[in-house]
Amino acid sequence: MASDGDDEQVSNKQVILKNYVTGSPKESDMYVSSNGTIKLNVPEGTNGVVVKNLYMSCDPYILIQMKKPNTNSSKPPVSALTGFGVAKVLDSGNPNFKKGDLVWGITGWEEYSLITDFQKMFKIQHTNVPLSYYTGILGMPGLTAYCGFHEVCYPKKGEHVFISAASGAVGQLVGQFAKLFGCYVVGSAGSKEKVDLLKNKLTFDEAFNYKEEPDLDAALKRYFPEGIDIYFENVGGKMLDAVLLNMRVHGRVAVCGMISQYNLEQPEVLHHIMSVVWKQIRIEGFLVFDYYHLYPKFLEFVLPYIKEGKITYVEDIAEGLESAPEAMVGLFSGRNVGKQVVVVAHE
Amino acid sequence: MASDGDDEQVSNKQVILKNYVTGSPKESDMYVSSNGTIKLNVPEGTNGVVVKNLYMSCDPYILIQMKKPNTNSSKPPVSALTGFGVAKVLDSGNPNFKKGDLVWGITGWEEYSLITDFQKMFKIQHTNVPLSYYTGILGMPGLTAYCGFHEVCYPKKGEHVFISAASGAVGQLVGQFAKLFGCYVVGSAGSKEKVDLLKNKLTFDEAFNYKEEPDLDAALKRYFPEGIDIYFENVGGKMLDAVLLNMRVHGRVAVCGMISQYNLEQPEVLHHIMSVVWKQIRIEGFLVFDYYHLYPKFLEFVLPYIKEGKITYVEDIAEGLESAPEAMVGLFSGRNVGKQVVVVAHE
Numbered sequence: 015m016a017s018d019g020d021d022e023q024v025s026n027k028q029v030i031l032k033n034y035v036t037g038s039p040k041e042s043d044m045y046v047s048s049n050g051t052i053k054l055n056v057p058e059g060t061n062g063v064v065v066k067n068l069y070m071s072c073d074p075y076i077l078i079q080m081k082k083p084n085t086n087s088s089k090p091p092v093s094a095l096t097g098f099g100v101a102k103v104l105d106s107g108n109p110n111f112k113k114g115d116l117v118w119g120i121t122g123w124e125e126y127s128l129i130t131d132f133q134k135m136f137k138i139q140h141t142n143v144p145l146s147y148y149t150g151i152l153g154m155p156g157l158t159a160y161c162g163f164h165e166v167c168y169p170k171k172g173e174h175v176f177i178s179a180a181s182g183a184v185g186q187l188v189g190q191f192a193k194l195f196g197c198y199v200v201g202s203a204g205s206k207e208k209v210d211l212l213k214n215k216l217t218f219d220e221a222f223n224y225k226e227e228p229d230l231d232a233a234l235k236r237y238f239p240e241g242i243d244i245y246f247e248n249v250g251g252k253m254l255d256a257v258l259l260n261m262r263v264h265g266r267v268a269v270c271g272m273i274s275q276y277n278l279e280q281p282e283v284l285h286h287i288m289s290v291v292w293k294q295i296r297i298e299g300f301l302v303f304d305y306y307h308l309y310p311k312f313l314e315f316v317l318p319y320i321k322e323g324k325i326t327y328v329e330d331i332a333e334g335l336e337s338a339p340e341a342m343v344g345l346f347s348g349r350n351v352g353k354q355v356v357v358v359a360h361e
Numbered sequence: 362m363a364s365d366g367d368d369e370q371v372s373n374k375q376v377i378l379k380n381y382v383t384g385s386p387k388e389s390d391m392y393v394s395s396n397g398t399i400k401l402n403v404p405e406g407t408n409g410v411v412v413k414n415l416y417m418s419c420d421p422y423i424l425i426q427m428k429k430p431n432t433n434s435s436k437p438p439v440s441a442l443t444g445f446g447v448a449k450v451l452d453s454g455n456p457n458f459k460k461g462d463l464v465w466g467i468t469g470w471e472e473y474s475l476i477t478d479f480q481k482m483f484k485i486q487h488t489n490v491p492l493s494y495y496t497g498i499l500g501m502p503g504l505t506a507y508c509g510f511h512e513v514c515y516p517k518k519g520e521h522v523f524i525s526a527a528s529g530a531v532g533q534l535v536g537q538f539a540k541l542f543g544c545y546v547v548g549s550a551g552s553k554e555k556v557d558l559l560k561n562k563l564t565f566d567e568a569f570n571y572k573e574e575p576d577l578d579a580a581l582k583r584y585f586p587e588g589i590d591i592y593f594e595n596v597g598g599k600m601l602d603a604v605l606l607n608m609r610v611h612g613r614v615a616v617c618g619m620i621s622q623y624n625l626e627q628p629e630v631l632h633h634i635m636s637v638v639w640k641q642i643r644i645e646g647f648l649v650f651d652y653y654h655l656y657p658k659f660l661e662f663v664l665p666y667i668k669e670g671k672i673t674y675v676e677d678i679a680e681g682l683e684s685a686p687e688a689m690v691g692l693f694s695g696r697n698v699g700k701q702v703v704v705v706a707h708e
Binding site: 269275301 | 597601616618622627631634638641643644645648651
């Protein structure tokens with residue numbers, strides 16, 4: 015229920031888009047403003063919730079709101095970017111949330127947010143894990159990895175699985191889920207540090223640095239002499255083309271994203287789509303929102319693994335909203351090692 | 362059981378590949394030889410079957426055996442091409458087939474064949490339809506259309522379906538199955554005659570001549586202002602690219618073949634694979650052989666429609682093995698109207 019008093023405005027630092035992005039986002043496309051203010055109580059008679067944001071999640075899809083929509087507006091609105099985050103409820107006009115609740119879902123890149131859309135908002139029930147995990151392994155990326163692998167890939171024990179951007183938020187989990195399931199798992203990443211991480215900490219059977227492979231087809235043939243059954247696609251472009259050449263008959267490609275393509279004026283062309291015919295391959299794009307109903311089942315699956323230490327989860331944590339533009343831009347150059355999180359406030 | 366006598370050799374006209382094909386097949390890549398001979402009884406102690414071929418089916422996949430395999434052989438073997446056909450059993454060493462049986466399955470482009478592989482051989486049970494139908498609506502193309510539409514596309518009543526090469530052996534059936542299922546159906550073909558056939562005889566809601574559409578994207582937007590739910594892909598290349606731009610969220614592409622691409626030295630590139638991400642599209646290549654177990658179910662489905670006149674089936678029948686090279690080549694230029702069949706012998 016909304017509180018009656020406490021009508022004071024407080025300062026609200028925000029990450030705001032300065033210019034619509036063409037090509038790659040730059041730090042200068044965003045700015046952190048201290049001009050914002052917000053009332054910490056919910057407007058009377060509404061079912062909104064005011065939250066204090068704790069952690070924000072840097073995800074590739076955020077680029078979508080940075081691109082110019084098909085309208086006449088030449089300048090972006092002066093309001094905070096939005097994205098997945100972890101937050102604490104300060105005031106609530108919604109019977110499903112009460113003051114003090116911890117939640118994860120879509121919120122703003124700012125200190126405080128007034129939430130009015132609860133479709134993508136979950137109350138956090140398990141707090142004996144780092145809260146930042148709800149931007150990752152216990153949040154959208156975790157559910158993405160789980161559904162993408164178990165619901166889209168139709169895996170069989172012993173199958174050969176390849177994952178690109180394998181040390182990223184989703185990739186590192188897909189790899190470990192696939193290992194726990196009994197598959198042979200190889201990942202690609204963009205630095206020696208990430209490759210070592212995949213092999214030494216994240217239980218991958220093999221990993222390689224795609225930047226050091228002039229011939230991706232040859233690299234894949236080295237790790238998959240008998241071909242690939244499942245490709246978990248995070249990058250697109252040349253990697254997808256090389257993978258198509260190396261898929262086995264009845265192979266499955268789960269397309270989670272194509273981060274190598276988002277910044278290009280023109281996406282790269284695909285040369286080997288004919289493999290779909292010759293090898294009866296299935297390529298399927300999916301979106302985690304179609305699998306939200308599986309979140310409770312996913313938690314039952316993943317929480318024991320976390321508690322027993324059978325899954326390792328690597329985060330790259332940046333401190334403060336001021337670090338958000340750099341963290342966001344770094345995502346597209348592969349600067350982060352593990353899931354990129356920004357701490358907005360310590361609880 | 363193999364007969365003991367009748368050991369005489371008879372003349373056996375054959376369609377033989379002269380040169381491995383690069384690019385498009387030409388009539389001169391094949392020749393019809395009258396030099397062949399065959400014994401009309403099964404070699405003693407074997408489980409083979411000798412058949413008299415009645416109808417042969419011209420299918421795009423035959424091109425595969427015309428292309429040079431990855432070996433050192435510079436010349437193709439001097440033996441008949443193989444393909445789907447309808448035949449009559451003359452002698453049998455196999456308990457499943459007896460003299461006089463009619464069968465359909467993989468046989469030779471020749472007057473008589475000795476069959477030893479029965480995995481793709483069915484005994485014909487229903488003879489109150491034209492026997493040539495077993496190269497088409499009641500054979501491999503029919504089962505392909507049925508499985509491709511009902512098992513790969515997951516259709517829902519009222520969905521919007523687009524079919525390329527729509528007057529071909531498979532396309533004309535997919536369109537009619539989709540109409541019977543309750544979908545809105547549009548087809549593309551390569552001549553006014555075929556477009557008229559689709560609209561006037563084959564129950565398609567709409568059809569267009571892709572050769573008269575300089576902008577395929579615009580053509581599809583005209584017929585699918587709200588987008589395409591299901592695309593039954595027979596041609597590939599530019600058409601697939603244009604379709605990807607016009608798919609709805611959660612659209613499905615069943616890839617049966619890509620006939621526009623088979624003759625190219627380098628297949629065309631695909632520009633719009635990113636649609637798979639944005640619209641959660643599924644693209645799935647399939648092969649009818651994975652669905653052979655559904656053949657009895659398919660017959661139960663399709664025979665009543667044929668008997669009740671609810672399905673129209675259009676064949677393009679060429680007379681005699683001598684016409685085979687021209688018929689085969691015509692397939693790749695779209696010369697045939699309806700399913701291309703070659704009569705080897707009238708029963």
